[in-house]
Amino acid sequence: MSTQQEKKISNFIEPVIADLGYELVALRVIGSQKLQTLQIMAEDPTTRTLDLNGCTKISRAVSAILDVEDPFASPYQLEVSSPGIDRPLVRARDFESNIGFEATIETQTPAENGQKKYRGKILSFTGDMVTLSTDTGEEEIELADIVKAKLVLTDELIKANQSKRPKQQEQIQEQQEE
Structure with missing residues (x-):
């Protein structure tokens, strides 16, 4: 179940991830109001994996859009990973x-x-x-x-x-x- 904040963030980052050739699998915002962490799980739709290069591409692109949209009131951390086995x-x-x-x-x-x-x-x-x-x-x-x-x-x-x-x-x- 997603929060309103997660849905809002998902709406603007999902197209960015798709433009890179990947799919958003899951997104979570965790932590306290002082420091939140945005966890993104994505994958290549053909291989259903995500390598380090893919994580880097997604991280850079998502960071840029987060700077524009500014969905967090305080500092945040970004984590990008594959969904795993x-x-x-x-x-x-x-x-x-x-x-x-x-x-x-x-x-x-x-x-x-x-x-x-x-x-x-x-x-x-x-x-x-x-x-x-x-x-x-x-x-x-x-x-x-x-x-x-x-x-x-x-x-x-x-x-x-x-x-x-x-x-x-x-x-x-x-x-x-x-």
């Missing part, structure tokens, strides 16, 4: 592309039994519903009700990401040659 699940396609992997999901609205936190394997994503296989059965959760969701670091997830590596390295090399 145990990435947050924010967009519909994050769930679609991670079917079969384990995730934790926290909802805004409690279920009839009061439960708001779930852990299980993503079985499907249809329309705006995530189906999760948990220890107690299948749970259907609306995307709009999700406050926080993240992949769980498992051996299965690590193996899947390792098998993608050679293909990703090939794509990165091709991009650098262009």
Whole structure:
């Protein structure tokens, strides 16, 4: 769930990141009023990774737009990173592309039994519903009700990401040659 400030910042930095050929995955503002930190997670849509060069490009471009828009009343820090292997699940396609992997999901609205936190394997994503296989059965959760969701670091997830590596390295090399 994003704050108004996060939504406002996202609206003006997302096009900047897209112009660089990357996608904004997640954005958070954390810290106190005295010193806030803007955390940005982005990725290359073709490789689903972000290398140091990409972090640098995004950081410089976002810093420039933040200087113009000035969304912070006090000093702030900027952090740019890749989503990582145990990435947050924010967009519909994050769930679609991670079917079969384990995730934790926290909802805004409690279920009839009061439960708001779930852990299980993503079985499907249809329309705006995530189906999760948990220890107690299948749970259907609306995307709009999700406050926080993240992949769980498992051996299965690590193996899947390792098998993608050679293909990703090939794509990165091709991009650098262009």
